[in-house]
Amino acid sequence: MEVAAVRHRFRLLNASNARRYELALEPAPRGGSFTQIGSDQGLLAAPLRHTTLPIAPAERFDVVIDFSRWPVGTKVTLTNLAGQGGTGEIMRFVVARKATDDSRIPARLSTIEPLSTDSATRRPWMFRKGRVTSMGTDTAGWVVNGREFDPRRVDAAPRLGEVEVWRLATDAYHPVHIHLSPFQVLSRNGGPPGPTDHGWKDTIDLRPKQYADVAIRFDDYAGRYLLHCHNLEHEDMAMMATFRTSR
Numbered sequence: 278m279e280v281a282a283v284r285h286r287f288r289l290l291n292a293s294n295a296r297r298y299e300l301a302l303e304p305a306p307r308g309g310s311f312t313q314i315g316s317d318q319g320l321l322a323a324p325l326r327h328t329t330l331p332i333a334p335a336e337r338f339d340v341v342i343d344f345s346r347w348p349v350g351t352k353v354t355l356t357n358l359a360g361q362g363g364t365g366e367i368m369r370f371v372v373a374r375k376a377t378d379d380s381r382i383p384a385r386l387s388t389i390e391p392l393s394t395d396s397a398t399r400r401p402w403m404f405r406k407g408r409v410t411s412m413g414t415d416t417a418g419w420v421v422n423g424r425e426f427d428p429r430r431v432d433a434a435p436r437l438g439e440v441e442v443w444r445l446a447t448d449a450y451h452p453v454h455i456h457l458s459p460f461q462v463l464s465r466n467g468g469p470p471g472p473t474d475h476g477w478k479d480t481i482d483l484r485p486k487q488y489a490d491v492a493i494r495f496d497d498y499a500g501r502y503l504l505h506c507h508n509l510e511h512e513d514m515a516m517m518a519t520f521r522t523s524r
């Protein structure tokens with residue numbers, strides 16, 4: 278893609294079935310390659326700079342790349358540091374010409390009120406290999422809380438309008454995706470949220486043996502919804518659960 282040496286806005290979606298990427302630009306500009314302005318469900322409160330951008334299946338990031346930071350004629354490659362060979366290179370930009378850029382990135386993008394979790398219902402969700410049966414743990418199958426998906430079963434019943442805190446825990450890489458309402462990441466492994474956990478999220482890139490607490494308030498619609506691993510092979514092997522919202 279030939280680009281003028283001005284800011285460009287990109288909406289990134291990882292639509293791979295299972296592959297995580299760690300996006301980078303080569304040659305790397307000084308001061309960070311990507312200015313993130315949005316995440317899964319809208320603008321961030323303020324822009325964030327990233328040198329590399331890890332992105333799990335179903336995650337979305339809105340980013341600005343300022344091509345004036347390379348001399349005209351530079352070939353800039355969007356690479357994947359988590360890949361090799363054919364999966365290590367994604368896209369080539371050629372900075373083709375100078376141009377006037379009257380755009381800017383505002384210091385404040387939106388207002389995000391933190392959800393109050395004082396009286397929140399807390400629920401654990403373990404994303405792990407192995408069903409729990411009366412005979413012990415079965416090593417087959419990727420499941421949630423020891424049970425494979427059953428469309429007849431409801432595993433949680435949140436009330437609309439109330440805040441809940443869900444602890445999402447993993448054994449391996451699981452991009453956990455929750456339907457109906459966006460969440461705010463409160464913590465990872467008891468520490469602060471990760472660099473790409475900010476804003477309104479509906480998918481979180483959990484690494485092996487991690488847990489994250491997320492605050493969520495279901496609004497608007499009573500009914501049956503899903504949470505699941507967005508690695509499609511894991512989801513197809515029943516790593517999915519139903520919750521039912523009601524008034």
Ligand SMILES: [Cu+2]
Nearest residue numbers: 451506508511
């Ligand atoms: Cu998974």
